[in-house]
Each structure stands twice: as structure tokens, then as C-alpha cells.
Amino acid sequence: MSDLSNCEAFQKALAHVIQHAEFNENTVSLIDYITNDKGNVPFCTGMLGNYSEANAMVSWFRDGDLIAFKQWCFIAAKLSRMEFQFDAIEWFPAYKHLYALLSDNEEIISWYRQHRVSYDRQGSIKDRDHPRKPDFHGYQLILALNHEWELLRERCDLILNADLKKDRKYLIDHRFYLALANGDKTEMENVLTELTSPKIAKIRNHEFAFTFTEHFIATHAVIYTKLAWRNGYQLDIDTPWIPKEWLAIAPLDQYPEPWAFLEDFDIFTALEGEWKDYSLARGK
16 A cells, blocks of 8 residues: 555554454444443544544555545544534544545535634634634634635735744645645645655654554645645645545545444534534535
């Protein structure tokens, strides 16, 4: 799958992920708890999401099965979507879009693209628009997914010209967003080549949320490359950290949902309580 596969760290990581992808008694219990609304359903949903993410990685990096990979990406993304039903204002950084984007399922991508309550609610807007806050970084992807290029350019200029002492390692991301907003294919490729270079990859690939991906892909670089392809820019980046086979926008004919509770859940189910006005509409 890549020239990383002969690396000892890769093989150890793959063995670790395979363990998390095994269907066992614990998996059965998680499905039972969610199906029958027992115990801590949000926690169980998250754990089953981890199981699905692990299966996505195994489907590709062990089996080379692109169809199964996309199907598991969709399942992982939908389970993550279900978690927002329990906590609508859950932290929603850019990396949470990974599996939705890789699934090529337009319905789940549409929901993720529209979900802004984590950024638009009262009390969060100030952080969303502050270049020194992590919310600023996450909101950039929402704007790009919605083709809000003018605002995206303004925000890129703001942060790239700010005197940042903390989190300067993320400035490269805003260089990519600016290149995307300007339609500069060469600069997008230059930025992603830099982001996946050994010097930067050894830092950016190993963030706390990347347990199942850190030895296989450059998570943010994969998201950005997929984003470019969705906008018609077929970037060519020579790196094992971005699997070329994942990039073409090719939805599957079917996205099987292995459990009844998952199939019964409508992605566009209205949010509840004080967040109901942030509910999203299918087809927008």
C-alpha cells in the first residue's frame, strides 16, 4: 500500500489497529447497549466508532480493499454524527471530517459541512474568530467546504500576518487554505509537500487524536488533498503519507449499515432541546 509498510513502526501499528478491529464479545456488548438504550450510550457509540475507524485502516493497509475502506469510513463518520445527537456542541476540529470526506458519501459530507453549532453558538464566536484560538483553525475547513472563499481569504491573511508565538506549526495549514481559495494548484502542492516532509510529518502526524492513523497517513494533509480534489484540483503529491487511491471522488453504489440501530438513524435527525434551531436540512 505504501513504501512505509516495511517499516517496523508501521507493522507494529498495524498489529495494534488489527486488535481494535476484531469483532468480539465487547463489540457485541456495545451494539446491544446502543440498540437497547442501556448504560452509557454516547460512550458506547464512541467506542463502536473507534472499532469502525480501525476497520477502515485495516481494510486498506492490510487488505487493500478500497470499497470496504470507504464503507467503514462512512460507518465511522455516521457513528460520530450520532454522538452529536447527545452533545450538539462537542468539539469539532478539522480532523473530525477525515472519515466523512474519505467515504465519498455526499449525504454524510453534507451534514458535516453544515454543522456549525460548535462555532456559531453564543460564547464560541469570539474564539472562532480569534487567530490564537484552536477554534479558528477548525472553522477554516467549514468555510472551505462551503466555498466561502472571500471570508476564508480574509481569515488566512489575518492569521498569516499575526505575530503568533504558540502553534506556529499550524500556519502552514492556512497557507494551504489561502492557495485553495485563490485556486493556486502549484502552491497547494508545494504546501502539502512541505506538510508531509520528514521534518514536519514527524510532528504533525503524531497528535493525540491520531491513534489509528499516525503511522499510516498525514491526517491533515489527507483532508486538505481530498478537499482540493472535491474542488476540481487533482493534486499530485509524491508521498506515502497521502494514499493516491483515496483521492478520486468516487461514491460507492452502496454503503451497507451493519446494525439496525445505525440504519434506523437518519443523518438529518433534528437536534434536540436548546439546539433544535441548529438542525440541518437534507439537500442543502
